[in-house]
Amino acid sequence: MSDETAAINAVNISKNYGSRRAVVDVSFSVKPGEVFGLIGPNGAGKTTVIRMLVGLIKQSSGSISLFGHDISHDFENAIRPVGAIVENPEMYKYFSGMQNLKHFARMRSDITDEQIKSAVALVGLTDRINENITRYSLGMRQRLGIAQAIMHNPKLLILDEPTNGLDPQGIQELRLMIRRLADTQGMAVLLSSHLLHDVQAVCDSIAIINFGRTVAEGSMASFTQGKATYRLVVSDLNAAVSLSQSNKWNVVKSIEADHAYIVESTQEISDLNEVLVKSGIKVSRIEGVTRSLEDAFLELTNSSNQGGAAK
């Protein structure tokens, strides 16, 4: 966590609003070239974390550094290599798309007209960029927001719900763009989204936040490939479930209508099969089940829900 070359290094950050603790001791690190997903239910504290990362709100405790620069004490150097969308990218309604981009470009000295045009082309707005943005759809405004975030070729891109308003094609293009920026330019990307499928498709690592606390953090593989999970169809469901549990297999779900149940363990499935067959239970099918991020997310957030809100 003390790596100064990390694109983001957040250490035990908390945010209190009076007695309410919106974020509690959240820590994570994002490396250059890494696409990091920040996921959690609505109101979990994702946007509060992002607002602290970009200096819009001050953390009550903890520290945030971007590329080794502390956001509280060295804001300008910390934020210089960062492009961001925080919630909906609201723009000036009395300006055209291009006027909006030039307005933000004037706030720094390192953006050329060519870079602006390139960003506009990348988000597919070249034909409409000179129109007043009141004529833009929500998806087009989102694209314009992405253009303002990438026009200075940032080394860190922070995207808070960037797929809001995008159509399926736009979502896929955004996904490909994020992956391309990370893989070819070494850009670090922090992506906050409630669309777990998108996060799973594009992220290398994730942190799950619930009630303002980090519930889990790790590589995507550690969430989706952890324990081996199987679906078994058997002749006697209750006996099979009981026998599995006594042999230290975790029964995730049993489906009585199908005489099927799902188990997970680090043990070999052939060992369980042998136990079942020796006990006179007929096993008509064993199939591997791919664990999705959604499964992991629901499991982790449900267990943290039982713990209750941050106090």
Place this chain on the structure above:
Amino acid sequence: MIGLIYNEVSKIVAQRRFLVVIIILTLIAILGALVAKAVHVTGQMMPTTAAQSVNNGISAAAQLLFPFLFAIIMGDIIAGELNGGTMKLLLIRPVARWKVWLSKLIGAYLACTAIVIYSGLLSYVALGATIGFGSFSAPEGGMYNIAASAGFVTAKVYALELASIFSVISTFLLISTFVESGVAAVGLCASLTVFCSVAVAIFRGLAAFSPRARILEYLFFSHWQIAGLGNSSFPFQNWTITGSLVTLAVWSLLFIAIGIAYFKYKDVKG
């Protein structure tokens, strides 16, 4: 910093209400010139020229009209961006917050100064077309009726008005920093303008009866009408131009310091 100031001026000018303000001032200037012509024709006023009387319009407008119009065009310069959601895009750039705040102050000041200058030029042209342009080296023939040249008096009235604008703008910007609704900020600024105009008249009356009431002469808005009340009679007795300007400057600097300090540490949630 120049880019930031350019941004702020362009945002004020691009809004429709700026055009509305320009139209209002244009109509007032034309109407004023027509009234001046009628007064001259009926012989109710000493014959003067545009050069001799152009400062009268600015003096009159400085008391209530200009601050009211400034409230409309820049009262929400910060609050509007906070509740409109654009402020967060401004504050995630490598620019210190105090620079963002200061650029809004300077941008608003430039836009409001441009309005006053436009209004003066238009009045001069409109008056010139109706009662003749005349010479600025002629004695001032308007409300001050003093021996100084019309050009000197006009320059003095404008210079005092520019000082007053700075005080008005810094007050409005402070309000806009603390209020998170654009509409509420404009409403507060406009209401304050009317209140201050009435309050100064009351203070003037109170000061005549009670020496203790003279403390009110040190309030932030007591000298906003510095340009409108002429060379010889300031808002309150025993005040000099220097005294009025220092009072305006002290309050303006205080408001700027408070505004920047608050804005620097403000959590931007909208």
